[in-house]
Amino acid sequence: MVAELVPSPPPVVACLDALDEVLDSMSTDAYALLDPGLQRTAAERLRRIKARVTGQELAAIRALDAGLGDKTRTGEVLARGFGRDKHEADRSVRVAKALSAAPRTEDALASGELAETQAAVIAGAMDGLPDTVTPDQRDACETTLIADAKRFPIKDLRQRALRVTDVFKEPAEAAADEDEALRLRERSAWARTEMWMADDKDGTWRFGGRLPALQAEMLKSALDAIAAPRRRHLTAEQERDQDQLTYPQRMGRAFAALIERLPTDKLPTAGGTPAVITVNIDLDDLRRKVGAATLTTGTRISSGELRRLACTQGMLPMVFNGASLPLDMGRSKRLFTPAQRIAIANRDLGCVTPGCEAPPGWCEGHHWRQDWAHGATTNIDDGALLCSLHHHQAHDQDWQFRLAADGIIEVKKPRGLWQRNHRWRP
Structure with a gap:
């Protein structure tokens, strides 16, 4: 009988087999001994x-x-x-x-x-x-x-x-x-620079991205300064567990503190709308120190958080039924002032075009009652927020606007019906 010849594996494959055998003989529990x-x-x-x-x-x-x-x-x-x-x-x-x-x-x-x-x-x-x-x-x-x-x-x-x-x-x-x-x-590095944010719908957001080395080092230096272990810059509730925080937790809280302290008056404006978030609360609720407040973006916060934010310049409290700012400017200026834009943004919450999701910071002020050239005034009731695309369309297509009884701007396009942008309003 002739024995069947079995070809031997290539040397490198035999070595891999031997490695597997050696690793099989090694116990991961042995290192503890x-x-x-x-x-x-x-x-x-x-x-x-x-x-x-x-x-x-x-x-x-x-x-x-x-x-x-x-x-x-x-x-x-x-x-x-x-x-x-x-x-x-x-x-x-x-x-x-x-x-x-x-x-x-x-x-x-x-x-x-x-x-x-x-x-x-x-x-x-x-x-x-x-x-x-x-x-x-x-x-x-x-x-x-x-x-x-x-x-x-x-x-x-x-x-x-x-x-x-x-x-x-x-x-x-x-x-x-x-x-x-x-x-x-x-x-x-600039070509690859990016950032993303995602709302987890549980009171927190996730974010990530990529920064050039210079800006990343600047950000890390600022966060490290705020996150230093012996710093007592946070609220009393946050200070209690300060010594038990991990480094990532310290950096996260430092980032939040840095955001609250951004000089919003130095930030660029989009279409003239300041980078300011308003906080709306009823005057009686504010006096009683109870009741939730609402940001321009629709996010709800507690009255305690609102009182804390009153010390920062990144938020502008807007109290309903209280004293209002003298915003009407008649015909002295054509452009809406920053204060007027804040008020209009608080009312419109973004572009008033039905279905458009552009936020206030992406929008421009539009004289909807009458063109400026035909005698329009620059008052809050005369202004509406439109993104750049819809602002051009509104002028080119002669859109019609009206202020509904509930204070919402409604739009009627040529051969269309009166419609509004259905944003959630608490």
Whole structure:
């Protein structure tokens, strides 16, 4: 009988099988039995082993990317497998490709001399070198950065990478190169700058985004100053748990405190509407210190929170049935004053066009009773908020407006019916 020959797996596959067997034999409970010195050594060794495995992983990813070709996105293929993280998979592909221009760095990663983050910084710097750099100069740059990575924190290594051409250039020329690299990075940072906010409908909002380094450092510096552990700048209720707050909690409260202290009178206006939120409350409720108040945006807050906000300049209390401001200006001026715009915004809550969701800050004041050229006055009752698009349409199409009995501006377009913007009003 002839024995059937079974082909042996490629050596690299056999090595992976052996790694799996070794890991299967290691218990995660075993580290608790070690003394602190051995625990620290084990953690350090495992970090180096992780770096070595990452070096092998990136080499495999680069080979896969070359094999799949340009028509298939390697990140999508990887994300369909282990991890299910498209963002992380795309980043691994980028680092793997960059390492092809930094062979010494890849070897240092695979041997455990560098961490993945350090290797990514060096590979990015090598990939960004101009085509005029000679092979010897490239080799000198990479060798220098690998040595620097072993003595600099990652933040300093990134800064050092911007000046990597110091290795073979005169100081003045290297400084000019750094300035140009920073200019390009700042332009790219502005292009990627963004922010988003989402109302969780439970009294809190989530937000996130991306800022250029300069503005982020300015914001962090301001928040750190407010969030200092011994600062007693918050309310009595908030101060009681100040010493038990985590750093993220301190920063969150510091951000809220910073927002309340923004000098709104220095902010730009949109169409002349000041960046001010009004707080509406009935005069009797204010006197009794009970009852909820309403922001221009429709959000409800407690009377206690309103009394606290009365000390800040970011809110403008608007008391109904109380004394009003002298806002009527007759014909002396054509444009609505900031105080008038605040009052109109408090009434209209945004563009009065039915179905339009533009907030007050995006709107312009419109003389709806009569054109200014035909004798209109600049009073609150003569003004309505319209976003720029609908303001142009109102003039071009000769829209009609009227003030309903309940104080809401209604709109009638050509060949249409009288309609209003149905915003919720408590």
